[in-house]
Amino acid sequence: MHLTTQDAFAEYEIAETLGVVRGNAVRARHVGKDIMAGLRNLVGGEVTEYMKLLAEAREQALDRMVAQAQGMGADGVVTVRFMTSMIAQGAAELLAYGTAVKLRGR
Numbered sequence: 001m002h003l004t005t006q007d008a009f010a011e012y013e014i015a016e017t018l019g020v021v022r023g024n025a026v027r028a029r030h031v032g033k034d035i036m037a038g039l040r041n042l043v044g045g046e047v048t049e050y051m052k053l054l055a056e057a058r059e060q061a062l063d064r065m066v067a068q069a070q071g072m073g074a075d076g077v078v079t080v081r082f083m084t085s086m087i088a089q090g091a092a093e094l095l096a097y098g099t100a101v102k103l104r105g106r
Contacts, residue, residue: 001066001069001070001074001075001076001077002075002076002077002103003062003066003076003077003080003098004076004077004078004079004080005079005080005081006078006079007078007079008078009076009078009103011105011106012075012076012103012104012105012106013103013104013105013106014078014101014102014103014104015101015102015103015104016101016102017099017100017101018069018072018073018074018099018100018101018102019072019099019100020097020098020099020100021065021068021069021072021074021077021097021098021099021100022064022065022068022095022096022097022098023060023061023062023063023064023065023066023067023068023095023096023097024061024064024093024094024095024096025056025057025058025060025061025064025093025094026057026087026091026092026093026094027053027054027056027057027091027092027094028090028091054094057092057094058082058094058096060094061082061094061095061096062080062096064096065077065080065096065097065098068100069098069100072100073102074100074101074102075101075102075103076100076101076102076103077098077099077100077101078098078099078101079098079099080096080097080098081096081097081098082094082095082096083095083097
């Protein structure tokens with residue numbers, strides 16, 4: 001599966017546009033990790049607990065988007081974007097979306 005944040009691929013042309021695809025992941029913070037992150041706020045530095053949480057959510061959302069595109073018979077997804085939103089206190093959604101396409105070599 002070919003993915004790009006652009007609206008086209010240099011080495012392929014879009015033969016057919018199949019439609020919007022998306023994948024999301026909702027993750028909640030862990031109380032123990034919140035305590036560690038709070039302590040890190042006091043001394044400064046990267047909050048690795050949240051960095052790992054968001055990285056996992058990004059990959060899961062991207063995997064789900066790709067699975068939907070494959071189910072539609074797509075070869076690629078163009079204009080891939082990510083969006084986040086707060087669902088509840090301590091829980092956030094990460095959404096990956098784009099346009100599923102069939103590709104043809106140039």
